[in-house]
Amino acid sequence: MSLLSLRGVTKSFGGLTAVNGLSFDLIAGETVGLLGPNGSGKTTALNLISGYLPVSDGIIALSGETISTIGPERIAHRGVARTFQLVRALPSLSVGENVLAALAFRKAPVWGRQAESHIERLLADVGLAGRAAQPADSLTYIDLKRMELARALASDPQLLLLDEWLAGLNPTELRAGIALITSLRQRGITILLVEHVMDAVRALCTRCIVMNAGSKIADGPTAEVLADAEVIRAYLGDDHA
Secondary structure: OOOEEEEEEEEEEOOEEEEEEEEEEEOOOOEEEEEOOOOOOHHHHHHHHHOOOOOOEEEEEEOOEEOOOOOHHHHHHOOEEEOOOOOOOOOOOEHHHHHHHHHHOOOOOOOHHHHHHHHHHHHHHOOOOOOOOOEHHHOOHHHHHHHHHHHHHOOOOOEEEEEOOOOOOOHHHHHHHHHHHHHHHHOOOEEEEEOOOHHHHHHHOOEEEEEEOOEEEEEEEHHHHHOOHHHHHHHHOHHHO
């Protein structure tokens, strides 16, 4: 059975249809790329899966149970976590307090002294070991992304949605980011990642789903999808197809 299933999912904003009849499945343990040119509906799709936006039509199910009719906090409690294109830190708090905020609001909350070991383990997992007391507003861009990922992992997710988590990294940071996501995959976390960095997509994703103008135009093994004429046309135009 699929971990995540979308069937005919549509999202309209007035006269604009941002996601149009989107259907796909994720099997537990997969790392799948959700690709497409800017404005193709990828982030909207993540917002629908995580409950930040209600669907206009269609059904989203997690482990066979419909989640498209419940709110984002209940979806999070069922094991869906995400990051955002723009890192949403709590800048007045320390790194550890940012992670504590996530631990405190998960399905099985952890507070106070009991949370300290959880925080240290989560920060170590993302490469921020020993930095719990550091002010969040002093972190570099890559370390802000690491902290955001630690907060997402604090909910102990079975499905992790990464929205351009690797964007804006230099080559050294990118290699470290790929290694980090690989380690999450090896732990059995199912990952759906929106990404434009094709080196990362090739390194991480065995399969890719491609959207254009709100609709799915390809779904299959990464190498085949990236060589597909319609996908190339969507990214580069007719002259390159």
